[in-house]
Amino acid sequence: MVQDSIRFCLIRTTHPGNIGATARAMKTMGLRRLYLIEPARFPSDEVTSRAANAGDLLDNAVVAPHLSDALKGCELVLGTTARGRKIEWPTIDPESAGRLLVDEARLGRQAAVLFGTERNGLSNTDVEHCHQLIRIPTDESYASLNLAAAVQIIAYEIYKYAAVSSSVPGTRARPKADAKEMQRFYRHLREVLHDLDFVKIQHPPVVLMRKLVRLFNRARPNREELNILRGILTAIQENLKPSRHGRK
Numbered sequence: 001m002v003q004d005s006i007r008f009c010l011i012r013t014t015h016p017g018n019i020g021a022t023a024r025a026m027k028t029m030g031l032r033r034l035y036l037i038e039p040a041r042f043p044s045d046e047v048t049s050r051a052a053n054a055g056d057l058l059d060n061a062v063v064a065p066h067l068s069d070a071l072k073g074c075e076l077v078l079g080t081t082a083r084g085r086k087i088e089w090p091t092i093d094p095e096s097a098g099r100l101l102v103d104e105a106r107l108g109r110q111a112a113v114l115f116g117t118e119r120n121g122l123s124n125t126d127v128e129h130c131h132q133l134i135r136i137p138t139d140e141s142y143a144s145l146n147l148a149a150a151v152q153i154i155a156y157e158i159y160k161y162a163a164v165s166s167s168v169p170g171t172r173a174r175p176k177a178d179a180k181e182m183q184r185f186y187r188h189l190r191e192v193l194h195d196l197d198f199v200k201i202q203h204p205p206v207v208l209m210r211k212l213v214r215l216f217n218r219a220r221p222n223r224e225e226l227n228i229l230r231g232i233l234t235a236i237q238e239n240l241k242p243s244r245h246g247r248k
Helices: 017-029 046-053 055-059 094-106 149-162 179-195 203-217 224-246
Strands: 006-012 034-038 062-064 075-082 109-116 132-136
Touching: 006 017, 006 094, 006 149, 017 034, 017 046, 017 055, 017 149, 046 055, 055 149, 075 094, 075 179, 094 132, 094 149, 109 149, 179 203, 179 224
Parallel strands: 006 034, 006 109, 034 062, 075 109, 075 132
Antiparallel strands: none
């Protein structure tokens, strides 16, 4: 089933009941892969009671110390948000997200949906892992959705599109670079920009990097393309070495 290729990641969830309610919402839509990143309390009796008959999802939930661990192997990462950002990220609606996630899964790719804390949602650092953000339409006067309610909406759109779309598996596409590979690329890019003194010229440098992350996340390079980019960065570093010793 395509749903087995889609994981829901709850980041730093503070209320244990929301974890249980999330498991219940996921199970009603055939989703099984629940990841918990730094939960405040898990396991707990409240988690279990709110999960109703979805205890099997809790038993198999993956508790990860860092978001990057939860995203290992993922080639598509979407994040949910209810607020604007100073640096705007590409944003889609839940229905479009459901189609995108199912289409990716049919191509044999692993995908993840991120849900942030109840109070503040996803941090800017969390968003940097995302290729696109999902914004659930709400009344302008009150845009705050309960965490489990947001999970239910996204899960429903996945279930709906999976049910009506073709059941014929897609052809395996050329693998996209996964989340961990992209993070290594960004570290490499940051090093090269620092070596070129380009970062020092920009103000503030963190904004520059966030915009570059947005650019490459939007492009979604495959592994071959990413290796080419990494090769270019390495060549730049090699050519910089003589100049560091006073030679051009």
